[in-house]
Amino acid sequence: MTIDTTGDAPPIVPFLKRAANGLPYLAGSRCEACGHVFVGERTVCAKCAARDRMVAVRLAETGKLYDFTVVHRSFPGVKTPFVDAIVDLDDGSHIKGTLLDVDPDPKTIAFDLPVRIVYREAAPVNTGGKPYLTYFFVPA
Ligand SMILES: [Zn+2]
Secondary structure (H helix, E strand, O other): OOEEOOOOOOEOOOOEEEOOOOOEEEEEEEEOOOOOEEEOOOOEOOOOOOEOOEEEEEOOOEEEEEEEEEEOOOOOOOOOOEEEEEEEEOOOOEEEEEEOOOOOOHHHOOOOOEEEEEEEEEOOHHHOOOOEEEEEEEEO
């Protein structure tokens, strides 16, 4: 896990949490009935429809690139191109995010590329420069 943060920037999404020691992690839910893991908090399993059988878990921090797109146009101030990715985490959950440290050329990015999650602070344009804690994928 790579952390490039000064410590107290608020998480940019609700499922990005900080442990008691301040270290970030991604929170998920695991169904006790079927074992499927989802990003974020849930009360009902979207796979088997079990109710109130979801338990809070930390998501895996490694996985494989399932799919991606290279984004060439974005909001003003957002540097392009960047790689928007969907990753199958090793716990069976699926998550979307930005893949860093790769050439944004589809010919050079392999499906099933092993990746890991890193946590960094970013200052989205719409926050007026106020930093937020976020996560990215990098090749493992
Ligand atoms: Zn289930």
